[in-house]
Amino acid sequence: MNRLLIILGPTAVGKTDYSIEVARKYGSPIISCDSRQIYREMSIGTAVPSEEQLAAVQHYFIRTRSIHDEMYTAGKYELEAVALLERLFAEGHETLVMAGGSGFYIDAVCNGLDDFPPADQQLRAELSERLRAEGVESLRLDLKHLDPESYETIDIANGQRVVRALEVCLMTGRKFSSFKTSVTKKRSFEIEKIGISRPRDVLYDRINRRVVQMMDDGLLEEARSLYAYRGLPALQTVGYRELFDYFDGKCSLDKAVELIQRNTRHYAKRQMTWWGRDKDIDWMTF
Numbered sequence: 001m002n003r004l005l006i007i008l009g010p011t012a013v014g015k016t017d018y019s020i021e022v023a024r025k026y027g028s029p030i031i032s033c034d035s036r037q038i039y040r041e042m043s044i045g046t047a048v049p050s051e052e053q054l055a056a057v058q059h060y061f062i063r064t065r066s067i068h069d070e071m072y073t074a075g076k077y078e079l080e081a082v083a084l085l086e087r088l089f090a091e092g093h094e095t096l097v098m099a100g101g102s103g104f105y106i107d108a109v110c111n112g113l114d115d116f117p118p119a120d121q122q123l124r125a126e127l128s129e130r131l132r133a134e135g136v137e138s139l140r141l142d143l144k145h146l147d148p149e150s151y152e153t154i155d156i157a158n159g160q161r162v163v164r165a166l167e168v169c170l171m172t173g174r175k176f177s178s179f180k181t182s183v184t185k186k187r188s189f190e191i192e193k194i195g196i197s198r199p200r201d202v203l204y205d206r207i208n209r210r211v212v213q214m215m216d217d218g219l220l221e222e223a224r225s226l227y228a229y230r231g232l233p234a235l236q237t238v239g240y241r242e243l244f245d246y247f248d249g250k251c252s253l254d255k256a257v258e259l260i261q262r263n264t265r266h267y268a269k270r271q272m273t274w275w276g277r278d279k280d281i282d283w284m285t286f
Contacts (some may be wrong), residue, residue: 009196019099033100112185132231159236
């Protein structure tokens with residue numbers, strides 16, 4: 001049977017280089033499962049693979065959408081990614097490589113998403129405006145009150161994710177988490193998951209150094225070019241939010257960089273917590 005090999009792990013752990021190595025071994029392209037690298041305007045702050053890395057192996061779902069497009073969801077990713085996988089398998093690939101750190105996207109491909117209600121565009125617009133005006137913290141507190149389980153399991157630093165969960169709670173009167181069932185969709189291919197980890201002090205040092213490298217590569221200028229659109233859900237992302245606060249005069253540039261490092265470390269910890277419940281992952285420590 002055809003096989004999908006998923007390489008996952010926390011941010012900055014080294015997934016890109018390892019996935020290229022594995023993809024070359026099997027003659028596979030790489031299907032990205034990163035919910036932020038999909039946006040073409042956010043290359044530096046999301047650590048998009050370098051031009052050399054992108055040239056080494058064909059990549060899908062990298063810089064293919066705009067922050068100005070209709071909000072991209074895990075449900076859309078499931079449909080598009082599974083259709084792509086089916087096409088590539090039909091073309092003769094026996095093993096395909098998927099790589100990334102977005103747990104919800106990986107779950108969508110592996111298990112399928114449940115039948116969440118369609119979006120209420122007016123309510124979403126209102127919540128998105130709150131997100132822009134008040135920041136994600138206010139919405140997180142509402143979600144914690146209405147649906148503690150979702151608060152504990154979704155990426156609560158991701159404003160887009162929080163807006164969607166809160167929207168479903170308010171629209172239906174039910175918890176967002178109640179729509180998740182244990183029914184797993186059948187796929188026509190086998191799935192293997194390889195998790196990459198590093199000792200915590202090593203990972204945190206890599207994160208800190210990568211943030212410094214991002215600043216050297218022009219993250220400040222990239223964030224400045226996106227400042228006018230800071231209310232968009234895609235930009236409620238670590239690395240941009242902190243610099244927007246700097247532009248607003250809420251903190252110094254040194255403090256903003258320090259906060260990016262800290263919040264990225266926190267994000268990596270949440271990623272590991274998310275995958276800690278998945279017993280199907282074969283972990284490798286680098």
